[in-house]
Amino acid sequence: MTTRNKLRDTAIRLFGEKGYDGTALSEIAKAVGVKTPAIYAFYANKEDLFITAFKEAMQAYNQFIQELHTSKVRADAKTTLRNVLARQYEFYVESTETNLFVIRTLLFPPLFLKQEVEAAFADSDQLLSQVLESIMVQGMEENLIPDQKIQPLVDAFLTLMDGLAMQYFYYGSKEVFERKLEHAFDVFWRSAEYVTTT
Amino acid sequence: MTTRNKLRDTAIRLFGEKGYDGTALSEIAKAVGVKTPAIYAFYANKEDLFITAFKEAMQAYNQFIQELHTSKVRADAKTTLRNVLARQYEFYVESTETNLFVIRTLLFPPLFLKQEVEAAFADSDQLLSQVLESIMVQGMEENLIPDQKIQPLVDAFLTLMDGLAMQYFYYGSKEVFERKLEHAFDVFWRSAEYVTTT
Amino acid sequence: MTTRNKLRDTAIRLFGEKGYDGTALSEIAKAVGVKTPAIYAFYANKEDLFITAFKEAMQAYNQFIQELHTSKVRADAKTTLRNVLARQYEFYVESTETNLFVIRTLLFPPLFLKQEVEAAFADSDQLLSQVLESIMVQGMEENLIPDQKIQPLVDAFLTLMDGLAMQYFYYGSKEVFERKLEHAFDVFWRSAEYVTTT
């Protein structure tokens, strides 16, 4: 891999672990095996490196969302939703570093990036909402989910995903996290498939 | 208020906004109207100030959880749970700064505090779990919630609370947040009160 | 003297010798016997130190001009004008460093100071013009200088002073400089006292 990309990826990892202010360019350079000034051959400055890293990480994140959509066709809505969580989990495990960086930056962006971060977040959020919505619609067409307003289901599921995201990062234990995932999904699905008498 | 406490509270605010590394002692001192070395009359060093601030904030947070417990007696389980979310929301609004600091620190503690933070989090988490559990039990005793395993409900509700916490911080809009809260709770409760045929 | 002023004076000297870009803050600090960061206790940054030094030097320069005016009363116009050059010379010798800094900065200001420098120069220039003008008027009242337009005399004398200033800095030799001074003044005065037949 090129030095340029090694720098970017290492930046993702270290910025994710210790934040923008907590990460020195010298650490990134050292991890890549290069002296600090070499960074400036590829990036204008620390902010530029951070932004580049952020864009890369967001792209990986959005691609993950896109793939949720692509792969949804294969199964019924319940399986698909369950898969969404499984994929989310997988994604976290595979790309913990990228994810830590994305979440950290979305929640606590360095001030100079606040606006861009908000825009990026809004995009991803909308994308994910659409994917979930189309899954819910499919569920209704399959008669797995009774006819009802879709927004509440989407909102609840998004909240669930966010909650799991948070927990993934603060529960060390795999078992606890998997239990939570199971339980949260079960409760969600029971509600979704519930036929309101009213 | 004493200078000591002004420093602590300003630390909570600024560390919450910009993180440990992003906040200079001089900023805190300036915001309080004092020169930097004055901080050392009250706190051993930056870490000490941070830890003190963290303890104060966690105490406020735990007290909030405690009060959820205390106030629960007055109403039925559904109302109580709904109130929990309302109180959580209120707490965020009233104490945004404290909360930002707590969440930031729980999710992304400075390295020197990782262990203490995890312990503190475990305590709060357990406390909150117990509160929620007792509410669920009450719900069953009231026959509002059909007999079922409690852990899944608690896990789902905790996930819901975490998800809302995250969303509170990245949705600027009050309306969107309140809609999400409503929807997420409705979906949760419908599931909780659902009588499984199986 | 306070560290603050030692820094300012050393800055005048070193900036004068080697220019803004050629002088490192560390050199100034070292010459004063202090570490570089100490500078920041007194000056916001390098530019601030430079500007402060410039103001101080300009003040010394303007004060020198003022004193030309004050001391003029005592003698006839010819003596006074000759004295002006003598004083200018004295001033250069006594305050070579200040002067080198002033001239260097007036002629080749760092870009960030260009505007302020031009304003400062305009002020001093006007001040000096007025002083010279009043001397010429005095000379006419004394009938040492025949009645004529004053502006040409002032302009010529100012050009003479500037020419001497330049030569002071590039002729190493005292003798050569003093000869030039004598000659230039003689030529000037012969012209001034000349009674045009036309």
Place this chain on the structure above:
Amino acid sequence: MTTRNKLRDTAIRLFGEKGYDGTALSEIAKAVGVKTPAIYAFYANKEDLFITAFKEAMQAYNQFIQELHTSKVRADAKTTLRNVLARQYEFYVESTETNLFVIRTLLFPPLFLKQEVEAAFADSDQLLSQVLESIMVQGMEENLIPDQKIQPLVDAFLTLMDGLAMQYFYYGSKEVFERKLEHAFDVFWRSAEYVTTT
């Protein structure tokens, strides 16, 4: 023009504007449309480029002086002297950049060039003195200038030229400069043609 010469001329311009220390090789390269290391194909290092630029500029300057000499034959001494100033002015206007560089370097050479600069200056100065001297002699032969010592006239005229040089660089206004030039020359000439009674 060759890259080599483009570099040299751009160096003259930029070193003249911002000095040796204030000009980065990268700026020069960029202005020429080449990458920095390309400079090293033609010049040993920054000092070498500077010295080369200086020699080129001094040559242009000396050639200007030479031409003063060459063209002098055509007219009477007064006209010739007046022409010298006109030509000096023209030269400044046409070759402001070269001149700025020459004057800056003569007055404030980078330390590593101090000696060479002084030698170069002495040469040019002597050359100019000779030119002026021969004009004065011509003036006497023409009986335009009464018999007198030549050195004072030469010294005065040199001082005048230096004074105008300085003023050219710090007066923005063309009108003011031209007025000063006129006045200074008039005063000079009146003195030169004056017949001393003594």
Place this chain on the structure above:
DNA sequence: CATGAATGAGGCTTCATTCAT
């Protein structure tokens, strides 16, 4: 309690220069 003065450590960045291509 509080501050002014000072500093060691370290961070970001620029720059002249080298070297392989």
Place this chain on the structure above:
DNA sequence: AATGAATGAAGCCTCATTCAT
């Protein structure tokens, strides 16, 4: 002749911290 990659040196500046007052 020219460039991309890289670096050593150095510069400006910030910051946590100390100490005498």
